[in-house]
Amino acid sequence: MTTTARGVDARGRAQVGARNLRTDRWWLPPAATTVGLLIFLVYGGARAFQQQYFFADERYLTPFYSPCVSLGCASEPGSAHFGMFLPDHPLIPYAALSLPFLLGFRLTCYYYRKAYYRSFWLAPAACAVPEPHAAYTGETRFPLILQNSHRYFFYVAVIVSLVNTYDAIVAFRHPTDGFVVGVGNLVLLVNVALLWCYTVSCHSCRHVMGGRLTHFSKHPVRYWLWTKISALNTRHMLFAWITLGTLILTDLYVMLVARGTITDLRLIG
Amino acid sequence: MSYTGRFRVWRGHAGGGALADFEVEVNEGEVVLDVIHRLQATQAPDLAVRWNCKAGKCGSCSAEINGQPRLLCMTRMSVFTPDEVVTVTPMRTFPVIRDLVTDVSYNYAKAREIPSFTPPIDLAPGEFRMSQADVQRSQEFRKCIECFLCQDTCHVVRDHEENKAVFAGPRFLMRVAELEMHPLDVSDRVAGVQDQHGLGRCNITKCCTEVCPEGIKITDNALIPMKERVADQRYDPLVWLGRTISRRPR
Numbered sequence A: 001m002t003t004t005a006r007g008v009d010a011r012g013r014a015q016v017g018a019r020n021l022r023t024d025r026w027w028l029p030p031a032a033t034t035v036g037l038l039i040f041l042v043y044g045g046a047r048a049f050q051q052q053y054f055f056a057d058e059r060y061l062t063p064f065y066s067p068c069v070s071l072g073c074a075s076e077p078g079s080a081h082f083g084m085f086l087p088d089h090p091l092i093p094y095a096a097l098s099l100p101f102l103l104g105f106r107l108t109c110y111y112y113r114k115a116y117y118r119s120f121w122l123a124p125a126a127c128a129v130p131e132p133h134a135a136y137t138g139e140t141r142f143p144l145i146l147q148n149s150h151r152y153f154f155y156v157a158v159i160v161s162l163v164n165t166y167d168a169i170v171a172f173r174h175p176t177d178g179f180v181v182g183v184g185n186l187v188l189l190v191n192v193a194l195l196w197c198y199t200v201s202c203h204s205c206r207h208v209m210g211g212r213l214t215h216f217s218k219h220p221v222r223y224w225l226w227t228k229i230s231a232l233n234t235r236h237m238l239f240a241w242i243t244l245g246t247l248i249l250t251d252l253y254v255m256l257v258a259r260g261t262i263t264d265l266r267l268i269g
Numbered sequence B: 001m002s003y004t005g006r007f008r009v010w011r012g013h014a015g016g017g018a019l020a021d022f023e024v025e026v027n028e029g030e031v032v033l034d035v036i037h038r039l040q041a042t043q044a045p046d047l048a049v050r051w052n053c054k055a056g057k058c059g060s061c062s063a064e065i066n067g068q069p070r071l072l073c074m075t076r077m078s079v080f081t082p083d084e085v086v087t088v089t090p091m092r093t094f095p096v097i098r099d100l101v102t103d104v105s106y107n108y109a110k111a112r113e114i115p116s117f118t119p120p121i122d123l124a125p126g127e128f129r130m131s132q133a134d135v136q137r138s139q140e141f142r143k144c145i146e147c148f149l150c151q152d153t154c155h156v157v158r159d160h161e162e163n164k165a166v167f168a169g170p171r172f173l174m175r176v177a178e179l180e181m182h183p184l185d186v187s188d189r190v191a192g193v194q195d196q197h198g199l200g201r202c203n204i205t206k207c208c209t210e211v212c213p214e215g216i217k218i219t220d221n222a223l224i225p226m227k228e229r230v231a232d233q234r235y236d237p238l239v240w241l242g243r244t245i246s247r248r249p250r
């Protein structure tokens, strides 16, 4: 078989002449996905290594620096809620404990897998559009077989979400002014609420909570949990994109306040 | 409103063929299959097309319209503008027999590879008792009309003929899921779905879900849950430990 006689051109199939006859703008979703993911990667990467402007008004810690566990966090007193022990090195993000797992969580996420297989791998770029690869084994081999570890990243992501929730709560306490509420508090709260939506709508979570059962009727509590998570799970892609946006906006807010570019409006206190 | 629509319909057989141009009357409320029938009646009496119910329930009239796998009888002409050329080809994943008719035996071969429903041996037919909550999930999969559009669109076999031997396709991976989730099926299907039916080749890109005329959430509700069950059995030391210690029924 020659290389051109692959896929839809294989022997016996209708010889149509064109590899793809779609007339809509099928290339738009994968192109938009590529742009969206690249924006997040570039912004997130730049911020993770900046090691500056991550703590504002002595109480707002950006999610990109949480938990702040580097010795470098000492430059912003009060930012390290869980101790400082990682060496302060330009190549080690201050949140080096959580960021690799969060990246792993999203990389192995069933939604993001679809997104980058389609947009970066073009396997397939859109339905009924031939992919460019000569051979295909899917997720049966190394390295893609590692996608099966997704549930472990999910477990860590739950812990990190708890840490982020803690950050959002302690942010209501100003070291000198006591209990205060600023716009930044609302920003952190909204961000953490949406992070929870993304995290618990995960397919592995759905499975662990009840999906793995065959007899729902014997496990009413887990069945109830499964139905709730299933409802969120249908919006998993939506939360995946919303949280990329809210993470950037939250971080941007903390950064701008920390730099003094904008002032955080105090609503109470 | 009636107008003269422009159509390109693939005509030929396994040895070769080409898109043929037609101009044909289109009336308000019609579907693509109506127009194909008018072509047969007026201009191309030997045009081969498979159809039965014209109600989206028999799954016979699967084809590709403007490059998209769809049912001819469920695609309304109103989704096209009157000046748009509508291209109709047979499904491009299966061998063509003639014109719009393909040989879908791959699908029947794959269906036969799945061990059938296996109830507990001590349970006689008539004694089956199940609660609705337990069968609800797999009832979604039983809406399938076996149109094989999902099989046609899945890039694993569409773009790689050689994968047909090792990949059952979304419709039949879903069938395995249906049996695996069945409260009275006692056979363990998890190893088989990965090793014999090729679930690992699915990269959850959801084209099957996109084209399913029954709106079955094949990827989210059948394929991903099966991938998670495979992970339980093969790739999760914690689950293995828990099973070994507790031995509780699922």
Ligand code: SF4
Binding pocket: B150, B153, B154, B155, B156, B169, B170, B201, B202, B203, B204, B205, B206, B207, B208, B209, B219, B223
């Ligand atoms: S989700 Fe899997 S089975 Fe469905 S079309 Fe994509 S690769 Fe094929």
Ligand code: SF4
Binding pocket: B059, B143, B144, B145, B146, B147, B148, B149, B150, B151, B171, B208, B211, B212, B213, B214, B215, B216, B218
């Ligand atoms: S699952 Fe949907 S697309 Fe696939 S054969 Fe059944 S009805 Fe057709």
Ligand code: FES
Binding pocket: A105, A106, A108, A109, A110, A111, A112, A150, A154, A198, A199, A201, A202, A203, A204, A205, A236
């Ligand atoms: S986070 Fe997307 S599937 Fe788990």
